Amino acid sequence: MRARYAYTLTLAIVAGIIVAFVMDENRTVSVLSFSLRYAVPLILAAMVGIVCERSGIINIGIEGQMLMSAFAGFFGAAITGNLILGTMIGVGTGMIMGAFLATGAVTWKMDQIIAGTIINIIATGLTSFFYSQGYVLPAITPTLRIPILADIPLVGPVFFDNGLFTYAALLTAVLLWVLLFKTIWGLRTRAVGEKPGSADTSGVNVQRTRFLNVTLAGGLAGLAGAYLSIEAASTFERGLTAGRGFTALAIMIFGAWNPIGALGAALFFGLANGVASQLQADEVIAIPQQFINMLPYILTIVLLAIVSGRVKPPAAVGKPYEKE
Amino acid sequence: MSVTDPAQTDLGFTDPDPQRGGRWTRVQAIVLPLASVLLAFSIGGILIWFQGVNPLVAYCVLFSSALGDADGLMRVMEKSTPLILTGLAVTVGLRTGLFNIGAQGQLLVGAIGAAWAGYNFQMPMVIHIPFAIAFGMLCGAAWASIAGVLRAYRSVSEVITTIMLNAVAIALVDYLASRPLKEPDQPLTRTPEIAESAALADFGIVPSGFVIALFVSLFFGWFLARTTQGFRFNTVGLNPSAANYAGIGVKKTIFLAMAVSGALAGMGGAVETLGITGRFEPSFNAGLGFDGITIALLARANPIATIPAALLVGTLRAGAASLQFQTGIEPEVVDVILALTLLFVAAPIVGRLLFRKRAAKQTTVSSGWGGA
Numbered sequence: 089m090r091a092r093y094a095y096t097l098t099l100a101i102v103a104g105i106i107v108a109f110v111m112d113e114n115r116t117v118s119v120l121s122f123s124l125r126y127a128v129p130l131i132l133a134a135m136v137g138i139v140c141e142r143s144g145i146i147n148i149g150i151e152g153q154m155l156m157s158a159f160a161g162f163f164g165a166a167i168t169g170n171l172i173l174g175t176m177i178g179v180g181t182g183m184i185m186g187a188f189l190a191t192g193a194v195t196w197k198m199d200q201i202i203a204g205t206i207i208n209i210i211a212t213g214l215t216s217f218f219y220s221q222g223y224v225l226p227a228i229t230p231t232l233r234i235p236i237l238a239d240i241p242l243v244g245p246v247f248f249d250n251g252l253f254t255y256a257a258l259l260t261a262v263l264l265w266v267l268l269f270k271t272i273w274g275l276r277t278r279a280v281g282e283k284p285g286s287a288d289t290s291g292v293n294v295q296r297t298r299f300l301n302v303t304l305a306g307g308l309a310g311l312a313g314a315y316l317s318i319e320a321a322s323t324f325e326r327g328l329t330a331g332r333g334f335t336a337l338a339i340m341i342f343g344a345w346n347p348i349g350a351l352g353a354a355l356f357f358g359l360a361n362g363v364a365s366q367l368q369a370d371e372v373i374a375i376p377q378q379f380i381n382m383l384p385y386i387l388t389i390v391l392l393a394i395v396s397g398r399v400k401p402p403a404a405v406g407k408p409y410e411k412e
Numbered sequence: 413m414s415v416t417d418p419a420q421t422d423l424g425f426t427d428p429d430p431q432r433g434g435r436w437t438r439v440q441a442i443v444l445p446l447a448s449v450l451l452a453f454s455i456g457g458i459l460i461w462f463q464g465v466n467p468l469v470a471y472c473v474l475f476s477s478a479l480g481d482a483d484g485l486m487r488v489m490e491k492s493t494p495l496i497l498t499g500l501a502v503t504v505g506l507r508t509g510l511f512n513i514g515a516q517g518q519l520l521v522g523a524i525g526a527a528w529a530g531y532n533f534q535m536p537m538v539i540h541i542p543f544a545i546a547f548g549m550l551c552g553a554a555w556a557s558i559a560g561v562l563r564a565y566r567s568v569s570e571v572i573t574t575i576m577l578n579a580v581a582i583a584l585v586d587y588l589a590s591r592p593l594k595e596p597d598q599p600l601t602r603t604p605e606i607a608e609s610a611a612l613a614d615f616g617i618v619p620s621g622f623v624i625a626l627f628v629s630l631f632f633g634w635f636l637a638r639t640t641q642g643f644r645f646n647t648v649g650l651n652p653s654a655a656n657y658a659g660i661g662v663k664k665t666i667f668l669a670m671a672v673s674g675a676l677a678g679m680g681g682a683v684e685t686l687g688i689t690g691r692f693e694p695s696f697n698a699g700l701g702f703d704g705i706t707i708a709l710l711a712r713a714n715p716i717a718t719i720p721a722a723l724l725v726g727t728l729r730a731g732a733a734s735l736q737f738q739t740g741i742e743p744e745v746v747d748v749i750l751a752l753t754l755l756f757v758a759a760p761i762v763g764r765l766l767f768r769k770r771a772a773k774q775t776t777v778s779s780g781w782g783g784a
Binding site for chain 2: 148192203209337386396397
């Protein structure tokens with residue numbers, strides 16, 4: 089998307105939020121908080137997509153990676169009685185799933201879309217088979233209120249009074265931008281995704297870089313999964329991820345494979361859903377619940393149709409690297 | 413470039429001449445899936461064993477309840493019917509270089525379309541049944557065409573759009589069955605029952621839907637191998653820029669293949685509605701579309717091989733309920749076995765174990781997002 093449109097849209101949204109805030113303070117804050125919570129797993133999952141595709145690997149299996157991690161994280165936390173340990177188990181599971189994709193897509197040079205689809209199908213099967221009821225989390229996740237910053241009107245209660253996962257997601261997006269564009273690792277990663285032949289010539293180990301990045305990105309998918317089961321839902325259900333892994337890919341494209349762009353796209357996505365839910369709850373618009381449920385998916389399709397062709401994916405994405 | 417980027421579609425499924433591979437490749441094409449299935453069953457057996465049940469006993473229960481008597485056989489055929497059709501839907505896509513993950517949504521839309529055509533009209537049976545099936549196919553085709561148009565003319569990856577359309581379809585049919593098409597004066601969310609003139613009968617223990625599915629897969633075996641349009645599908649799948657150079661309308665072909673794929677999935681839903689359920693209910697088995705992916709890959713995108721692959725999956729699905737009833741094992745073990753089968757078919761694990769080299773042909777769908 090052209091930067092000018094992005095700025096105009098952002099300004100319009102911010103102006104709208106301020107008007108809404110003046111009119112109804114509490115409701116605006118609650119809608120914005122809802123939107124941010126909705127966006128957290130999308131932000132993290134979009135970062136997974138960005139790291140993988142910037143390294144040249146399509147990850148259509150984010151959904152399955154999140155589902156497995158949500159499962160492992162929840163039952164890990166419930167059985168060990170420790171939320172932090174559960175989250176770590178979730179992240180670890182995500183990395184294992186990342187290594188699984190890396191083995192298929194990088195080492196074996198399988199078709200990357202099939203490799204990802206297999207992850208999704210296996211995750212659905214395993215989590216359904218081992219699912220059992222009757223487990224509860226030992227505690228609710230704590231929220232961290234950042235002093236002083238949280239007292240700023242509007243911005244404070246929305247951004248600085250949250251669970252730890254929310255801060256982690258926001259920090260990850262900013263940090264990833266720095267890593268991708270300001271460090272040696274980022275330069276190598278982008279080289280491997282754009283022109284692996286040249287990267288190889290200048291001494292970068294293409295296969296190893298791709299394998300490591302896909303595995304590490306799996307850890308982020310694990311964090312997103314752990315957020316869904318441990319913080320957002322406080323339980324695990326079959327099919328908990330509900331297509332967020334695929335929506336995240338659309339957000340990645342909408343953000344033009346840039347972490348900050350994707351962060352903005354995810355927040356916009358969350359806001360659209362937050363506003364729609366609030367309008368539905370207030371009975372301002374009388375449309376059936378099913379249409380509200382469709383909204384995120386239709387929005388994804390529409391956004392993709394709008395931006396496709398205007399943004400360019402990394403040049404070597406989807407192609408296994410063959411040494412010449 | 414005016415057509416889709418040539419690098420994005422790199423197919424391993426579009427071999428129009430099976431003779432070309434030679435005997436060794438043909439042996440592999442049969443041995444590899446069989447070995448994959450066996451390996452998946454072995455690992456599934458370990459899972460069953462962990463649950464405290466002898467896997468051999470469990471598999472005996474699974475297969476004897478499905479294949480042991482006439483009732484069981486009929487159930488296997490009933491279960492396999494929509495599976496053959498969704499497997500074909502994915503196959504037609506794969507041969508054209510498209511990965512249609514949306515067979516599930518197209519099937520649901522086709523099912524509710526056929527249910528509406530089935531209960532809303534009164535006409536003679538010879539017209540009503542074809543009409544209801546055709547209407548279901550039309551609904552499925554229209555649903556898939558949303559993704560088809562976006563892929564052909566806007567280069568949006570069909571992988572994401574078809575997945576999103578699945579979720580939209582689930583919500584849409586739930587709305588339709590609970591509001592406009594709801595059975596009046598009933599508390600349940602479902603459509604009225606279809607008219608008798610629209611119901612598919614059984615030939616003895618053979619459901620007529622099963623016969624239809626067999627004919628359709630034979631037809632597509634012929635269509636993809638012997639017709640001009642089938643050749644276009646294959647060529648676009650193999651190499652879109654070469655297809656464009658040869659004067660084949662690549663965008664039109666992509667759109668058409670997606671519509672045909674959706675029509676097949678919609679037909680699966682229609683046949684299930686008219687032959688088995690008799691009406692549309694939201695509890696309609698929605699996993700059928702994903703089994704279609706497993707079946708198409710297991711059959712290596714060969715329309716005829718879809719039949720045995722679907723029968724295998726149908727047998728597992730038919731036996732899963734008895735497995736739970738008699739041994740207490742969760743029926744989801746079938747999902748795990750199928751997922752493992754898919755893994756072993758698509759990944760070069762089994763090929764390496766058996767032949768000590770990489771399988772002759774890598775399983776490939778596409779590489780790239782198509783500019784999206």
